Amino acid sequence: MTLVAANVDEAARRQIEALNTRYIRAIDDDQLEAWPDLFVEKCVYKIVTRENFDRGFSLPLMECASRGMLVDRVTGYRRVNVYEPQRYTHMLSGLVIERIDATRLSCKQNYLVVRTMVGGEMMIFSAGVYLDKLVLGADGAKFEERIVVQESRRVDTLLVIPL
Amino acid sequence: MRNEKPLIDWPKEGPTRAPYRVMNDPAVYALEQERIFRGPTWHYLCLDVEIPEPGDYRTSFIGETPIIVVRDESGQINAMVNRCAHKGALLCIEPCGKRKQFACVYHAWTYDLKGNLTSVAFQRGLAGAGGMPADFDLRQHGLERIRVENFCGMVFGTFSKEVEDVEAYLGPDMAAHVRRIFNRPVEVIGYYHQMLPNNWKLYMENSRDPYHATILHAFYATFKLNRLSMLGGVALGHNGWHNLLYSAASRDIQKDNYEGKGLRSVIEDVGLADSSFLTRLQEFDDGITVAIQSIYPTCNTQQIYNTLAIRQTVPLGLEKSELHWTCFGYKDDDAELRQMRNLQANLIGPAGYVSMEDGSVGGYVQRGIAGADASEAAVMEMGGRDIKPAPGVRATETALRGFWQAYRDLMGF
Numbered sequence: 001m002t003l004v005a006a007n008v009d010e011a012a013r014r015q016i017e018a019l020n021t022r023y024i025r026a027i028d029d030d031q032l033e034a035w036p037d038l039f040v041e042k043c044v045y046k047i048v049t050r051e052n053f054d055r056g057f058s059l060p061l062m063e064c065a066s067r068g069m070l071v072d073r074v075t076g077y078r079r080v081n082v083y084e085p086q087r088y089t090h091m092l093s094g095l096v097i098e099r100i101d102a103t104r105l106s107c108k109q110n111y112l113v114v115r116t117m118v119g120g121e122m123m124i125f126s127a128g129v130y131l132d133k134l135v136l137g138a139d140g141a142k143f144e145e146r147i148v149v150q151e152s153r154r155v156d157t158l159l160v161i162p163l
Numbered sequence: 164m165r166n167e168k169p170l171i172d173w174p175k176e177g178p179t180r181a182p183y184r185v186m187n188d189p190a191v192y193a194l195e196q197e198r199i200f201r202g203p204t205w206h207y208l209c210l211d212v213e214i215p216e217p218g219d220y221r222t223s224f225i226g227e228t229p230i231i232v233v234r235d236e237s238g239q240i241n242a243m244v245n246r247c248a249h250k251g252a253l254l255c256i257e258p259c260g261k262r263k264q265f266a267c268v269y270h271a272w273t274y275d276l277k278g279n280l281t282s283v284a285f286q287r288g289l290a291g292a293g294g295m296p297a298d299f300d301l302r303q304h305g306l307e308r309i310r311v312e313n314f315c316g317m318v319f320g321t322f323s324k325e326v327e328d329v330e331a332y333l334g335p336d337m338a339a340h341v342r343r344i345f346n347r348p349v350e351v352i353g354y355y356h357q358m359l360p361n362n363w364k365l366y367m368e369n370s371r372d373p374y375h376a377t378i379l380h381a382f383y384a385t386f387k388l389n390r391l392s393m394l395g396g397v398a399l400g401h402n403g404w405h406n407l408l409y410s411a412a413s414r415d416i417q418k419d420n421y422e423g424k425g426l427r428s429v430i431e432d433v434g435l436a437d438s439s440f441l442t443r444l445q446e447f448d449d450g451i452t453v454a455i456q457s458i459y460p461t462c463n464t465q466q467i468y469n470t471l472a473i474r475q476t477v478p479l480g481l482e483k484s485e486l487h488w489t490c491f492g493y494k495d496d497d498a499e500l501r502q503m504r505n506l507q508a509n510l511i512g513p514a515g516y517v518s519m520e521d522g523s524v525g526g527y528v529q530r531g532i533a534g535a536d537a538s539e540a541a542v543m544e545m546g547g548r549d550i551k552p553a554p555g556v557r558a559t560e561t562a563l564r565g566f567w568q569a570y571r572d573l574m575g576f
Contacts (some may be wrong), residue, residue, distance in 0.1 A: 019272040047514065058505050059353025065506065068437025072221050075436070078388045081522045110329050154485070155513035158522035162447040 002095040008105065015141040016097060016107060019134065024090040027161060032077060035162065036070035040135060043067055044145040047163055050128065050152040059110060061150070061159060081161045084129075085118040088125070100133065103143070107132040111148070113163055125151050126163050170194065173244040174535065178564040178571065179548050180540040185279050185570075186362040192481045198573050199460055200226025204313070205319040207462035207475050208232045208242060210489060212316060212349060214261065217277065221259045225320060226461075230257050230309070232263070232318055235276035240313055240321065242320045243306035245280040254306075265491045266305075278306035314338075315345040317473070333458065337400035340407050344464055344471065346413070348494040352504060354513040355488035361525030363461060363478040364570075366486060368465050368499045369521050370455055371473070371562035372406045374396065374545050381522060384514040386434060388412070388441075392462035395453075402549040403565020404459035405492040409452045410557065429524045440506040443468040455564065459569050482529055486522075488512060509572070543567075 004013055009147045019038060026034040038043065045064040052059050089092045095109040108131055115125035133145040169192050174180040185191050200206070208223040209232050209530045220233035221461035222245055229245035231254065247254055248266040254265045254274070264281065266273040280301045288294025309320045314329040330338050361368055369375070371396070375383045393411030435441075443452075446469060456464040463474040479485055488511070492504050510517045532539070546559025550568055553559045568576070 001536075049356075055353075057351065057353035058501065059355070059508055059512075059514055060505060061355070061508075063440075063506060063509060064441070066437045068435075069440060069509075071436040076382065076516055080385050081516065082379060082381060083523055145180075150383075153354065154358055155522075156358045157360055157513075157526065158519040159514035160519055 001093075002097065002162065005098045007099045008097050011135055012099075012105060012141075013097060015136055016105065016134065019141040019143070020092060020109075023088075024095070028088055028090055030087065031040055036067050037072060037141045039067050039146075041067050042144060043070070045070060045143070045161070046146075046163070047150065049153045050149055050151050053149050060084065062154065062162065065079070070162075077160055081160050083158060086161070087115065087116050087156040088161055088163075089114040092130075101134050105136070105141075106138045107134065109121075109163065112123075123156065124151070125156060126154075128163075165535065169317045169576055171574075173571060173576045174538075174540050176548075176568040177453050179543050181368075181543070181563075181567050182537070182540045183535040184537055185576075186364065186529060186532055189481055189482060191574075192362075194476070194574060195478075196226050196228075198417075198575070199570070200228065201322040202573050203321075203323045204460055204573070205321050205326060205329050205458070206460075207312075207458065207473060208318045208320045210316055210349065210351065210473070211240065211313050211318055213489075214240065216261070218260075218261045218263055220255060220262060222255050222321075223475070225322065227478055228334050229253060229488070232311070232320070232322060233262070233304075234349065239499055240311055242309050242318075244309070246307070247272055248280060248304045248306060249283075256568050258312075265285050266548075274306055274517040278308050280304045280306075296537050298468060303307045307472045309529060316349060317339045317341060317345065330402065334400035336398050337407065337458065339457065340398075341464065342561070344466060349471070349491040350494045350496070351489060353490050355486075355490070356487040357488070357513040357522055358400070358487055359476075359522060359525055360482065361484065361529040362482060363476050363484040364566075365525035366476050366484060366521070367457065367461060367566060368563050369525060371406055371408070371457050371566055372560065373410075373557045373562075374560055375524075376408075379520045383512075386438075388517075392465050393557075394555070395557045397552060397556065397562050398544075398554070398557060399550070399552045399562065399565055401459070402568070403562070405456060405457055406562035406565060408455045408456045408557075409451045412452050440509050441468075443507065444500060444503065457566070459470070459566070465511070467510055468507050468510050469504050471504075472511065503522060 023038055047061040092111040093110045098106050100106055111130055113126045114122055116122045126148040131147040134141045136141050171182055171313045175447050181222050206225045209221045213221050214234045217234050217236045218517055220231055223230045223232055230242055231245045235238050244255055245255055248269055252267055252269045254267055275281050286295050303475045309322055312329045313319050368470045393410050398407040452468055454466040461476040465472040475487045477485045492501055497498050513522055543560040543563045546561050549563045550561055551560050
């Protein structure tokens with residue numbers, strides 16, 4: 001179910017849904033190189049826990065303050081960091097869309113990520129909300145900001161693939 | 164004990180060996196709770212700035228045992244086992260909060276901020292019937308108090324009546340390093356909590372091991388941030404129970420373009436698309452850029468550039484533990500420095516470029532040693548076979564040998 005403000009038209013809604021679909025396809029299909037292109041150059045991507053977010057603590061689990069930092073996270077994942085092979089399966093729900101101005105919108109929705117390890121173990125790795133600011137454009141919407149608020153304060157083992 | 168034979172036959176090579184069985188024998192795990200966690204050791208509980216006012220509490224752990232740390236009406240910090248003296252229920256369920264007293268939700272047994280039992284619901288029964296026996300003495304049923312000491316803002320607790328005070332326990336070099344980190348008021352900037360798929364000791368070994376740092380943590384070497392050839396070494400405290408691994412980037416040492424209050428900004432061009440998150444300030448006059456301190460058994464202090472943290476490892480059974488990170492800055496940080504600490508946090512924690520691997524490598528060992536027989540053991544002879552400080556040496560396992568010697572002393576192995 002999607003809740004759309006009256007001043008958000010159908011075309012904008014389609015752009016947002018397409019952006020979110022590209023986002024989960026980039027990550028879940030292990031096409032992470034396509035992930036930074038879903039953001040504008042001067043962007044914010046941040047993962048925080050509910051514990052820190054609600055208490056006003058600034059500490060992020062991951063914080064990228066530019067598209068270049070997103071690219072570096074992809075480099076870390078592909079070439080630098082050491083971890084056991086794993087894949088994510090994203091599920092999204094409860095999208096709310098509101099307009100900020102003529103070209104910019106804010107969105108909120110739930111996400112759930114199931115992590116599957118190379119040995120077969122599956123677990124709910126993370127669940128929470130995406131708090132987005134995005135900008136519409138001729139070639140589709142892009143994220144200016146995606147804040148991932150993970151409900152659990154805990155991370156199991158390590159977090160290498162963005163949520 | 165019924166068996167006179169020790170649980171573990173330690174190899175004759177001594178602390179250069181650690182039998183795999185200590186990582187997966189339930190009897191060893193149970194004995195650790197008694198001899199290490201309830202033994203003559205101090206345990207980090209929290210920072211005093213987390214409980215600034217009377218009634219502020221925070222929960223913590225000593226080994227598996229749940230602990231409450233609370234500031235009472237007089238401003239004194241008390242700690243007691245987080246376990247109602249009636250049926251054993253947790254008194255404080257939330258990780259932190261503010262209370263005038265602690266009332267158990269189960270049957271409303273109520274305690275003051277020193278842990279004294281002050282009232283028992285229906286102590287005189289109802290309408291003259293039931294109730295506690297007339298000779299029931301509230302004073303005999305308080306919470307289990309533990310010794311507490313606030314050293315430089317780090318609150319430590321112990322079950323031991325015998326152990327020396329914290330400063331003597333740390334020894335002069337380790338105490339000096341705590342003073343270095345806590346040189347002025349700090350402020351918590353957030354927490355991480357990370358499940359580790361391994362026995363608690365595997366993480367304690369990892370944090371004492373400078374040998375793995377530039378090998379496992381490829382980010383350091385790939386981007387030339389930390390190499391074994393850099394200046395650094397290992398300091399020890401309390402005969403090797405505690406240690407400090409330190410290093411200083413040579414580019415930091417050679418540069419002397421100090422700006423402002425002895426601080427200077429270093430921006431690396433290391434081949435990242437955007438390395439601005441590595442922008443840092445030289446905060447300490449000694450030039451040390453990375454300093455990981457281990458305080459026996461389960462506490463680490465951390466300085467990685469401008470990221471400052473305390474790490475507390477809590478055993479959650481034989482093959483599981485939880486790592487609690489408390490990250491902080493200084494109260495007098497300006498907005499720029501605080502944001503620097505936040506962006507550098509990309510290096511640390513469960514998603515840290517240079518620390519994520521530590522979350523998984525213990526699990527590789529835990530799974531690797533399954534089925535090992537009693538004679539099999541880890542080998543730690545890098546840097547020699549003795550336990551002594553190693554200034555200028557980073558390819559050494561001396562601090563691991565210190566850990567295992569302390570372990571053997573306490574466990575009687």
